[in-house]
Amino acid sequence: MENKPEFHRSLSLFDGALLVMGSMIGSGIFIVGADIARHVGSAGWIVAVWVITGIMTITAAVSYGELSGMFPKAGGQYVYLKESYNKLIGFLYGWSFFAVIQTATIAAVAIAFAKFAGYFFPVLNLTNDNILFTAGPITIYPAHLLAILVIVLLSYINSRGVKEGKLIQLVFTLSKLIALLGLVLFGFLLVKNSFFSANWATGFHAAQDLGTTNDLGQRVPSGWTGISGTAVLGAIAAAMVGSVFSSDAWNNVTFVAGEIRNPQRNIGLSLFLGTLVVTLLYITTNLMYLNVLPLNEIAFPEEDRLAVAAAHEIFGNNGRFAIAALIMISTFGCNNGLILAGARVYYTMAQDGLFFSKAARLNRHGVPQWALWAQCIVASLLCLSGRYGDLLDMISFVVVIFYVLTIAGIFILRRKMPDAERPYKAFGYPLLPLLYIVMGLSFCLLLIVYKPDFTWPGLGIVLCGVPIYYFIQRKQ
Numbered sequence: 001m002e003n004k005p006e007f008h009r010s011l012s013l014f015d016g017a018l019l020v021m022g023s024m025i026g027s028g029i030f031i032v033g034a035d036i037a038r039h040v041g042s043a044g045w046i047v048a049v050w051v052i053t054g055i056m057t058i059t060a061a062v063s064y065g066e067l068s069g070m071f072p073k074a075g076g077q078y079v080y081l082k083e084s085y086n087k088l089i090g091f092l093y094g095w096s097f098f099a100v101i102q103t104a105t106i107a108a109v110a111i112a113f114a115k116f117a118g119y120f121f122p123v124l125n126l127t128n129d130n131i132l133f134t135a136g137p138i139t140i141y142p143a144h145l146l147a148i149l150v151i152v153l154l155s156y157i158n159s160r161g162v163k164e165g166k167l168i169q170l171v172f173t174l175s176k177l178i179a180l181l182g183l184v185l186f187g188f189l190l191v192k193n194s195f196f197s198a199n200w201a202t203g204f205h206a207a208q209d210l211g212t213t214n215d216l217g218q219r220v221p222s223g224w225t226g227i228s229g230t231a232v233l234g235a236i237a238a239a240m241v242g243s244v245f246s247s248d249a250w251n252n253v254t255f256v257a258g259e260i261r262n263p264q265r266n267i268g269l270s271l272f273l274g275t276l277v278v279t280l281l282y283i284t285t286n287l288m289y290l291n292v293l294p295l296n297e298i299a300f301p302e303e304d305r306l307a308v309a310a311a312h313e314i315f316g317n318n319g320r321f322a323i324a325a326l327i328m329i330s331t332f333g334c335n336n337g338l339i340l341a342g343a344r345v346y347y348t349m350a351q352d353g354l355f356f357s358k359a360a361r362l363n364r365h366g367v368p369q370w371a372l373w374a375q376c377i378v379a380s381l382l383c384l385s386g387r388y389g390d391l392l393d394m395i396s397f398v399v400v401i402f403y404v405l406t407i408a409g410i411f412i413l414r415r416k417m418p419d420a421e422r423p424y425k426a427f428g429y430p431l432l433p434l435l436y437i438v439m440g441l442s443f444c445l446l447l448i449v450y451k452p453d454f455t456w457p458g459l460g461i462v463l464c465g466v467p468i469y470y471f472i473q474r475k476q
Contacts, residue, residue, distance in 0.1 A: 009259055013266040015166055016253045019337050020061075020274025022173035023253075025180070026334030027112030028246025029282055030307035030327050033289055037299035039239035040232075041207030041224055043199040043290050046298075049236060050286050052439070053243040054279035059436045061250055061275040062427040063407050065268030068254050069423040070413070072263035075348030076254025077406055084409025084416075087354065088469055093402050094349045095465035100382075100458060101402075102342040103375060104395050105249060106335055107382035110147035113331040116305070117146060119324035126303075138384055148380040150332065154339045155376040161365035162259055165340040172333025179326045180281060183307070186314050187288035193313075196291040199298075206232045209299060237446030244396045244443070246282065249334075250275050252341035264423040343371035353476055354469070397447050397455040398462060404440040407433045 011019070036049055067080040078097070082090030097103075118124040124143045132140045158165040207224040208231075227235060253270050257263045260270075289298055292310045301309035307327065311319035343359075347368035350360035359371040410426050410433055426433055447455045 009261045010162060011166065011256065011260045013269055016260055016266050016270030017274045018169055018173045019253045020250050020270050021177065021278050022169050022333050023249035023337035024247060024278045025176055025330055026109040027327060027331045028242060029285055031112065031304050032242025032246055033286060033306045034299055034301055034304040035242050036239040037295065038209035039235045042202035042205050044204035045206050047283065047286055049239045049243050050283050053240055053247050054283065056436055056439050057247045057250060058275045058279060059432045060403055060407060061271040063410055063433045064251060064254060064271055065424045066410055066422055066426040068257060068267035069264045070420055072257050072267065075345055076257060077251055078345050078348060080406050080409055084412045091354045091469045092462055092465045094345055094354065095468060096398055096462045097345055098378065099461050101395060101399050102338060103379040104382050106151060106338050106379040109331045109335045110150050111383060113150055113328055114143035114146040116324045116327045119321055140384060144383050147383045150335065151376055151379050154336050155372050158340050159367055159369045159372050161367055165336060168336045169333060172329055172336065176326065176330040176333060180285065184284050184288045187292050187310060190314050191292050194291050195294045199290045199295050202295060206235060208235060234446055234450035237443050238450050240443060241396045244400060248399055249338060252337055255341040255344040268424040342375050343368045346371040346374065354472060397444060398458040400440045400444055404437050407436050
């Protein structure tokens with residue numbers, strides 16, 4: 001009989017936790033703080049946005065532990081939704097994952113890599129002098145081509161087997177964890193002028209920037225206005241677009257369940273440990289920003305490169321290049337984890353007859369190679385489709401909708417499969433899962449009201465999956 005390629009269980013608990021942390025820490029923590037500051041305008045609310053996001057993330061992660069124990073196989077969230085609801089809901093997630101969630105995240109992180117490479121190669125800066133060509137609404141820069149090259153390179157490496165991707169994940173994740181922790185410590189120990197007390201004098205007095213955005217996506221400030229009441233809630237939701245994006249992709253470890261040893265135990269622990277470490281690191285990083293820079297400079301760093309501005313204050317001129325190198329390492333490692341995990345979802349969908357049949361095949365290295373390259377093509381196209389911030393708005397809205405549905409699935413499965421084996425039960429059930437559902441729905445509703453330009457298109461992409469699903473079913 002011919003030996004059929006299959007997944008190899010070669011990833012340990014440590015590897016799983018590193019995949020969670022490595023997929024979460026990409027470009028966001030180094031950039032999005034500026035946009036958060038412009039929306040809420042005070043030290044108290046800046047930290048509160050990250051704390052709220054952290055609570056949501058850890059709550060979701062420990063809730064997912066129950067689902068990962070029940071269904072310890074490749075596909076993760078797609079499998080959970082299919083089992084909780086039906087094949088249509090599972091397909092809508094998989095379709096959205098392929099069309100925007102995973103692919104747009106890969107694109108945004110790759111663009112950030114190219115953006116910070118501009119410190120070493122000025123031709124990569126997004127300026128009018130560096131435009132290669134314009135086609136209608138799309139303007140192509142050399143940075144876009146570098147972003148695509150990174151995606152292609154990592155897709156090729158991961159097509160050679162999980163061990164290659166695992167090695168990159170180990171090296172790059174440990175490097176950025178150590179470097180980011182060092183940046184936080186030096187931000188309190190070496191900085192000459194501390195702005196911590198002055199920034200905290202703003203307390204929880206929310207304010208918003210009245211400026212505009214130019215054609216390059218850069219913010220042009222024009223003053224602040226105080227806000228109160230429901231406007232504060234809208235500002236928090238808009239600010240959380242960045243923090244949610246920065247804290248996303250923690251669930252990538254569930255997609256590679258077929259390659260993790262003892263998945264019933266190790267996936268849940270990986271989720272908890274990874275999200276806890278990253279949440280604490282994110283909060284302390286923002287406290288460091290508040291210590292190193294005045295609030296106005298946090299809100300308006302050059303091209304939103306907040307971490308670069310902080311490093312310049314800590315280390316002088318050389319700090320700019322050091323932090324740019326750190327962010328390139330961080331985004332490269334992050335995209336490796338995203339690319340490695342994403343293809344496993346399309347593989348599982350294809351096994352169920354809900355994706356291209358070629359995606360259901362593993363190559364001789366036990367890797368869904370065709371699915372990797374399909375993901376690569378879509379992510380590369382999205383690199384050309386819009387600015388970093390535009391991608392964030394669309395991703396954050398869609399991804400939280402499906403997180404809410406998945407966690408609601410815990411309640412459904414408790415009734416639907418009461419006797420199913422649950423090696424790990426959702427922590428704080430039912431209060432913590434309910435808390436996440438309320439917070440997630442509030443976030444999505446506020447985004448629809450206060451940031452409709454990209455939330456509605458994101459929802460439209462999800463709904464486009466409905467006729468595609470029925471077309472596939474009819475064809476079968």
